[in-house]
Amino acid sequence: MKKLTICLTLVALSTTFLSGCVAQDEVDRREQVVRTLEDQVYRLQNELDQANAALNDRQQEISQESNVVQDLQRQNATLRRQLADSVQKLKDLAGRMSELGKGLTDPEMQAALSDLAASNPDLFTYDQSSGVIRLGSDVTFNSGSSEVKPQAAAALKKLAAILKSHLDRPFEVWVVGYTDSQPIGKSRNRYPTNMHLSAYRAISVRDVLVREGLPPDRVGIGGWGQYRPVAPASPKGEKANRRVEIYLRPLSSTAGTTAPQQASAPQKKQPSPAKPLEDIPMK
Structure with a gap:
């Protein structure tokens, strides 16, 4: 009996111990989860x-x-207003120029200039709205030269005849030369810069017009060299930039007092060194 009691006691203690172990494992597991x-x-x-x-x-x-977008929008609006103002000013200026140009030519003169340009398409273009006659330099001069080619001189003689027959109109003539952006090559000793070359080409064209009878005090010259191009600096564009433009402008108050000169045979002149630019009258 005593042995049985001891065994039961041991069994109870073992059960209690095992139960305690199981509970602690569960606590540890839950703590790990936490x-x-x-x-x-x-x-x-x-x-x-x-x-x-x-x-x-x-x-x-x-x-x-x-904020940047808003600033850009404000700048854009300002630029749009400035652009609109500039466009309007340009229109106003064009209108004033048109008013100034009224009476400079008549339909007969415009038709004659248009016919001259049409019969010499490689040499001349004529814009009736602006009154600009444009000569291609590649046809008018040899490269690096200011001497007018014979074919161009013959066409300029016809131009002078048209202008001379309408000297009763209140216009004067401005001849302005332009070049491409390429630097002067072999002719640098005579034309140090493109500005010199453009001015001397204008002088040569003026000489033909005056020699053919236009009053010298109604024909002025200018030269802009490579500046004020009309096309980008590509081979095709540079050809367009090499040009001489002849403008008909309102007669100044001191012009037109010299009687027209009689046409005479061209005189062969020897090339002379270029004058300093300050000695050349510019537009």
Whole structure:
């Protein structure tokens, strides 16, 4: 009996011990789960903080970009107003130029100039609206030269005849030379710069017109060299930039007092060194 009691006591103690071990394992497992969840919460909180910080930064960038866009919109509106003002001023100027040009030519003279340009398409163009006669330098001169070619001189003689027959109109003639952007080559000793070459080409054209009877005090010259091109600096564009333009402008108050000269045979002149630009009258 005593042995049975001892055995039962041992069994009870063993059961209690085993129950305690099972409960502790469950506690440990749950604590591990809690720690894992706490780690996840900490990591997610960090990610959330980083996302909020990035969102704030982006909102600030958007705000700054919005300010930039607004500034650009204001600048655009200002530029549009300035452009509209410039266009209107250009229209007003064109209108005033048109008014100034009224009475300079008549239909007969315009028709004669148009016919001359049509019969010499490689040499002349004529714009009735602006009164500009344009000569291509490649046809009028040899490269690097200011001597007018015979074919161009013959066409200029016809131009002079048209202008001379309408000297009762209140116009004067301005001959302005232009070149391409290429530097002067072999003829540098005579024409140090493109400005010199353009001015001397204008002088040569003027000489033909005056020799053919236009009053010298109604024909002026100018030269712009490579400046004021009409086309980009491409091979085709540079050809267009090499030109001489003849403008009909309102007669100044001191012009037209010299009687027209009689046409005479061209005199062969020896080339002379270029004068300084300050000695050349410019437009």
